[in-house]
Amino acid sequence: MNNTGHIGVIDSLLDTDAYKLHMQQAIFHQYPNIEAVAEFHCRSQEDLRPYCKEIQAQIAQVSALAFSDEELEYLSTLSFFQPDYLNYLKTFSLNSAQVEVDDSGDQLAIKITGKWIDIILWEVPLLAIICEIRATQRYPQATADDAIGQLKTKIERFYQNAQASHNEEAVDLSQFSLVDFGTRRRFSKDVHHQVVDYLVANMPEFKGTSNYHLARTRGLTPFGTQAHEWFQAHQQLAGELADSQQLALNRWLQEYPDSLGIALTDCINMDAFLRDFDLRLSKRFVGLRHDSADPISWGEKAIQHYESLGIDPKTKTLIFSDSLTLDKALNIYKHFVHRINVSFGVGTQLTCDLPGIDTLNIVLKLTECEGRPVAKISDEPGKSICRDEAYLHQLCQAFKIAHHRSTCM
Numbered sequence: 001m002n003n004t005g006h007i008g009v010i011d012s013l014l015d016t017d018a019y020k021l022h023m024q025q026a027i028f029h030q031y032p033n034i035e036a037v038a039e040f041h042c043r044s045q046e047d048l049r050p051y052c053k054e055i056q057a058q059i060a061q062v063s064a065l066a067f068s069d070e071e072l073e074y075l076s077t078l079s080f081f082q083p084d085y086l087n088y089l090k091t092f093s094l095n096s097a098q099v100e101v102d103d104s105g106d107q108l109a110i111k112i113t114g115k116w117i118d119i120i121l122w123e124v125p126l127l128a129i130i131c132e133i134r135a136t137q138r139y140p141q142a143t144a145d146d147a148i149g150q151l152k153t154k155i156e157r158f159y160q161n162a163q164a165s166h167n168e169e170a171v172d173l174s175q176f177s178l179v180d181f182g183t184r185r186r187f188s189k190d191v192h193h194q195v196v197d198y199l200v201a202n203m204p205e206f207k208g209t210s211n212y213h214l215a216r217t218r219g220l221t222p223f224g225t226q227a228h229e230w231f232q233a234h235q236q237l238a239g240e241l242a243d244s245q246q247l248a249l250n251r252w253l254q255e256y257p258d259s260l261g262i263a264l265t266d267c268i269n270m271d272a273f274l275r276d277f278d279l280r281l282s283k284r285f286v287g288l289r290h291d292s293a294d295p296i297s298w299g300e301k302a303i304q305h306y307e308s309l310g311i312d313p314k315t316k317t318l319i320f321s322d323s324l325t326l327d328k329a330l331n332i333y334k335h336f337v338h339r340i341n342v343s344f345g346v347g348t349q350l351t352c353d354l355p356g357i358d359t360l361n362i363v364l365k366l367t368e369c370e371g372r373p374v375a376k377i378s379d380e381p382g383k384s385i386c387r388d389e390a391y392l393h394q395l396c397q398a399f400k401i402a403h404h405r406s407t408c409m
Helices: 018-030 049-062 069-076 083-089 116-138 144-162 189-202 212-218 228-234 241-255 270-276 279-284 295-308 326-336 389-398
Strands: 035-042 099-102 109-115 178-180 206-209 262-264 287-290 317-320 341-346 362-369
Touching: 018 083, 018 116, 018 212, 018 228, 018 241, 035 116, 035 228, 049 099, 049 116, 069 083, 069 212, 109 116, 116 362, 144 189, 144 326, 178 189, 189 206, 189 212, 206 212, 228 241, 228 262, 228 362, 241 270, 241 279, 241 389, 270 295, 287 295, 295 317, 295 326, 317 326, 326 341
Parallel strands: 178 206, 178 341, 262 287, 287 317, 317 341
Antiparallel strands: 035 109, 035 362, 099 109
16 A cells, blocks of 8 residues: 555556547557657646655556456447457456656656557546545545535536526526546545546436546446547648648547547637638537537637538537536526527536645547657646747747747746
């Protein structure tokens, strides 16, 4: 047993976000030999160096995990996973030698280097490990009961706010869809599991989870398509940088022609995305996911885009997933209900919301592909990731957007 008091923070390779496996299958079929680098960044400005040894111990334990026969059998029931990829997963494991953890600077530094197909599954368990080790040491008295108490209050307020008031009618919640997106920044595995179990039992609007382990063990619908890294990598896989976003979208359709049809819009920014999201792509993808900047203005842009192409917005879906709370989700729902289908992925504010707890905002993002830089610009400068100022300038030129020097890490 290590210093966190846990045998293993992560005890299943399925304890990850669904989109990691979805992207890994696409990489398996299309880019099996591509090299990549991913790097850790703490947006919270909290010193995480004291947890270095515990994190390394947990990394070593994760590298000993493999997919079980039962887990692979479960994945085989999902129509979009192909037999050759599932056969590949039979012998897959994460390699701790690819993870460099360094506490010699002024902040914890983590760098993961290797083939993209090999390193892609490190992100979610690594972030969950960091969050749980830090939570266990900073808040040893906190329990899952504290999280459930907070959750009860939030759910009660949610339903109260949906009721009729003096100047509004009651909100029809029949189209409201809540999904757990809380694996990466959860307080702990125990809190995450108990929160999801409580939602299943007490909130009919709860429709599923991005976590494949919870989907399998709780009989829930798994949700997820692709992340920023899919678009980032294509910046170095396209012949022309300006073509990279369309290439990423078309390659996704090649892998998943009839499923997993939600596209993430903010690797560059929404305006640049919509310029590339032509009539054919707009018809083929079932909807879009929001992950930065004002959700209302973003949603209005999406509706306007569909309408300009002669597409009925009511046939499309918008998924909101940027720092949501139940209250924020309800306000967004009120604005868009009956105009376009909406769904809400709530993460940290479900699985790391306990009294007196400061949440941790950490990410692990691709910074290189094939030995060359990649970047995420985003609709929100504070969420941007870039290690190369000259490349960022090149990217901004290619997509005709303003170059903000502050967006480089």
